[in-house]
Amino acid sequence: MSEYSAGRSGFSPAYLDRVGSSFTDFLAAAAPDLLPGRRPVPQLPVGDVTPHGTTIVSVTYDGGVLMGGDRRATMGNLISSRDIEKVYPADAWSVIGIAGAAGIAIEMVRLYQVELEHYEKIEGLTLSLDGKANRLAQMIRGNLGAALQGLAVVPLFAGFDLDAAPGTTPGRIFSYDVTGGNYEERGYSAVGSGSLFARNSLKKTWRPKLDGDAATRSLVEALYDAADDDSATGGPDPVRRLYPIVYRVDAEGAVRLTDDEVAAVARTITDERAAAEGQG
Amino acid sequence: MTMPYYASPEQLMRDRSEYARKGISRGRSVAVLTYADGVLFIAENPSSTLHKVGELYDRIGFAAVGRYSEFESLRVAGVRLADVRGYSYNRRDVTGRVIANAYAQTLGEIFTQQTKPFEVELCVAEVGDTTESDQLYRLTFDGSVVDEPDFIVMGGQAEAVSANLREHFLPGMDLAEALRVGVQALSAVSPATSAGNGGPGGLLSAEQLEVAVLDRRRPKRAFRRIVGAALRPLLDRSEEPAAVGGEEPHTAAHSPSVPQPGTPAGLGEPSAPDSGGTAGSGGEAPTT
Numbered sequence: 382m383s384e385y386s387a388g389r390s391g392f393s394p395a396y397l398d399r400v401g402s403s404f405t406d407f408l409a410a411a412a413p414d415l416l417p418g419r420r421p422v423p424q425l426p427v428g429d430v431t432p433h434g435t436t437i438v439s440v441t442y443d444g445g446v447l448m449g450g451d452r453r454a455t456m457g458n459l460i461s462s463r464d465i466e467k468v469y470p471a472d473a474w475s476v477i478g479i480a481g482a483a484g485i486a487i488e489m490v491r492l493y494q495v496e497l498e499h500y501e502k503i504e505g506l507t508l509s510l511d512g513k514a515n516r517l518a519q520m521i522r523g524n525l526g527a528a529l530q531g532l533a534v535v536p537l538f539a540g541f542d543l544d545a546a547p548g549t550t551p552g553r554i555f556s557y558d559v560t561g562g563n564y565e566e567r568g569y570s571a572v573g574s575g576s577l578f579a580r581n582s583l584k585k586t587w588r589p590k591l592d593g594d595a596a597t598r599s600l601v602e603a604l605y606d607a608a609d610d611d612s613a614t615g616g617p618d619p620v621r622r623l624y625p626i627v628y629r630v631d632a633e634g635a636v637r638l639t640d641d642e643v644a645a646v647a648r649t650i651t652d653e654r655a656a657a658e659g660q661g
Numbered sequence: 662m663t664m665p666y667y668a669s670p671e672q673l674m675r676d677r678s679e680y681a682r683k684g685i686s687r688g689r690s691v692a693v694l695t696y697a698d699g700v701l702f703i704a705e706n707p708s709s710t711l712h713k714v715g716e717l718y719d720r721i722g723f724a725a726v727g728r729y730s731e732f733e734s735l736r737v738a739g740v741r742l743a744d745v746r747g748y749s750y751n752r753r754d755v756t757g758r759v760i761a762n763a764y765a766q767t768l769g770e771i772f773t774q775q776t777k778p779f780e781v782e783l784c785v786a787e788v789g790d791t792t793e794s795d796q797l798y799r800l801t802f803d804g805s806v807v808d809e810p811d812f813i814v815m816g817g818q819a820e821a822v823s824a825n826l827r828e829h830f831l832p833g834m835d836l837a838e839a840l841r842v843g844v845q846a847l848s849a850v851s852p853a854t855s856a857g858n859g860g861p862g863g864l865l866s867a868e869q870l871e872v873a874v875l876d877r878r879r880p881k882r883a884f885r886r887i888v889g890a891a892l893r894p895l896l897d898r899s900e901e902p903a904a905v906g907g908e909e910p911h912t913a914a915h916s917p918s919v920p921q922p923g924t925p926a927g928l929g930e931p932s933a934p935d936s937g938g939t940a941g942s943g944g945e946a947p948t949t
Contacts, residue, residue: 391766396738405746412740443907495748498882502740641902 389535395476404499405492405520418523421617426531432461434486436575436607436614437468437478438540439539439554440587442596443480445631446539449600449643451575452606452623453615454483467580468626470635472497475513475540480573482532489520489534490645496520510542514555514563522561532557537572541630552630575607575614582606597638601625601646605654617647677778681802684780685727689818690847691784693724694830695795695810696839699875699883705817705851706871709888714873716744716884718790719757720877726816727781727802735764735783739912757787761798761806769804778802788875788883792833795877801874818850825849833858836874837898844870867892915941 397413405416413419413655416530432454439448443549450467453460477493479486496516499506502632517538524534545551554566569587571579582603601617601647604625609615619625623642629636689705702724713732714724717739729754739760747755759761772778774829783800784804799807799815812830814822825846844864845936848854854863872892877881887895912922 391770392742392763396741397734397767399734399737404741404748407741408745408748412745415745491748495744499740501669502744503737505710505712505715509663526750 389495392638398658402500402503403516404496407499409427417492418520418524419524422530423534424530430456430481431532432456432465433613434465434467434480434483434573436536436571436604436611437492437571437581438571438579438583438603438607439478439537439566440591440596440598440603441499441550441552441554441582441589442591442593443550443591444552445541446476447593447596447606447627447629448478449625449627450478451604451615451625452618453613455613458614460644463618466626468628469494469636470628471507471513472501472507473505473539473634474543474630475510475538476567476630476635477517477539477560478537479534480536480576481534482527485524485527485532485534486534488537489524493520494533495516498566507543510540510545510553513540513554513592514538514565518557518561518563521557521559525560528559529645535559535572537570539630541632541634549631551632566635571603571607572616572644575604576609578610579603579607593631597627597629597642598650599618600627600647601643602650606648617644617651619644675774678803680888681772681778681780685802685816686784686818688726688816689851690814690819690822691724691726692812692814692826692843692847693784693786693797694812694826694839694843695797695832696832696874697835699877700797700834701839701843702785702794702875703840703847703873704871705847705853705865707869709871712871715740716873716876716882717760717785718747718947719752719881720875720883721755721757721760721875722786722873722884724784724786724815725781725829728779731779732781732783735767735779738767739764739785757785757798757817759797761785761800763798765804765806765916767804768800768802772803784813784815786875790877814846821850822846833897840872840895849925862901864896865939867896870874870896 401407408415415515422513435451437448437450439446448468452464453466454462465483466624468476477490479490495557497508518538521536536557540553541577542551542553554570556564556570556572557567568589569583583599584598586602605616608614624640624647627638627643629638676703677730691704700722702722702837704724706713711729713726714722715736717723721743723739724735743755744759744764746759764785768779774777779922781802786797787796797809797813799809799813812826814826826839826842829842829846848864851865853869855864872887874885874887876885877883879885
């Protein structure tokens with residue numbers, strides 16, 4: 382029997398092969414051209430031709446974990462997007478935020494979302510949080526060639542650990558490097574061009590076992606501080622009503638905070654800064 | 662030199678059909694019914710891990726009877742096809758018809774070209790925005806595909822169950838009522854009830870059933886299994902509609918702070934991650 386495409390004349394042998402529950406592995410066998418890591422990489426560094434996403438911040442709190450990102454994408458000295466979304470739900474109990482080459486990053490997030498859902502449907506179980514984090518590391522590793530040409534993607538992954546031992550915090554954060562290195566972070570983390578400033582801000586405002594509201598404020602303030610000092614990170618934009626995107630993951634799953642909620646927090650912060658008589 | 666036996670094509674096909682039919686009727690039945698909010702799958706299945714019913718995509722579900730290894734590999738192929746299409750086009754471009762066609766082609770090919778046909782019968786169900794747009798496709802071992810309205814019964818004594826359902830099925834029933842009609846029809850012919858525990862008239866218990874719905878009101882992934890703590894009150898209620906109200910048939914075993922790791926919640930209804938917030942499995946009593 383020869384290879385034929387599915388949908389027109391039944392399933393090709395690859396589809397009926399009962400091996401593995403990974404969507405990426407299956408694509409590698411059935412349609413390798415759809416995988417981001419399988420394409421030829423330009424031999425020259427590509428520089429500023431693609432939009433780059435910037436700062437992502439994640440913090441844990443007593444009920445889980447929060448992740449937020451600013452809304453700016455840049456191409457060199459230009460702002461290429463003011464309302465890009467860089468934080469996505471990965472599945473019901475985890476979120477992923479991306480910094481780096483936006484096109485590749487968004488494709489990777491889509492693939493990752495399908496990967497998790499695919500596993501869930503085939504196995505009838507969700508992957509463990511560590512399993513999800515490890516799977517993401519393998520996808521980043523596949524992008525190493527492109528990363529060295531200037532198309533790096535660096536995600537931040539956070540989720541609610543359903544199997545967390547009692548007494549430990551169920552919200553967990555994982556950061557990555559371009560080679561696929563996977564590091565679990567304690568308490569908070571940030572990636573992207575403004576991450577240095579965001580981390581410094583979190584160092585002063587974040588405390589273990591914060592409640593949800595205080596943690597949200599701490600996170601939005603870190604993004605504000607990053608935007609304050611990093612030209613590639615966008616601050617709250619009351620003119621266009623654009624505010625950071627913030628996801629909360631707790632025992633009930635991943636939920637995106639509404640724009641009104643985030644706007645209220647951002648407004649409190651800007652008001653307090655304004656009251657400091659120009660010393661921000 | 663030996664001459665191969667000659668068998669006429671008619672004879673060959675007849676033998677294969679008979680073989681497949683026998684295999685399928687040995688098992689237990691699965692009923693797929695439409696109800697007001699979507700599609701309800703009820704399978705008589707004492708195993709809680711070897712599923713006969715599964716999720717294919719956002720709005721598409723799968724049910725099968727026959728040989729487990731065979732329909733399981735078909736289910737996996739369906740999930741793969743749906744995910745590949747959804748990934749390379751868009752989630753909205755995955756339809757039940759595409760998957761049903763692929764199954765039909767594959768089953769037809771196996772039936773005609775291989776010595777042993779697949780002993781399976783499948784149902785691909787898709788929920789739309791309204792009751793009218795719900796689709797139920799029945800796929801048989803020889804690759805024929807039929808689009809049936811209202812309900813499909815497969816496997817075991819399918820004719821008897823179908824006849825029973827034809828009498829009691831009404832379009833637009835709510836979940837508890839559809840479940841009652843379906844369980845009653847399956848129980849009427851099941852050896853598990855008439856033989857032992859309940860005697861004549863006894864119904865299959867929650868442990869003997871695998872129940873799932875495609876609920877059109879859920880935001881993204883419509884498929885949801887109804888298990889254990891959510892199923893039992895629903896069955897009790899549909900058994901004796903008068904006894905509602907007293908004890909709150911809450912899904913309390915799944916309090917929001919400890920969601921069952923095994924039951925993916927989808928992204929909607931954060932207040933009731935395992936129930937999907939259906940009136941049928943929540944605290945409210947049905948109106949009937």
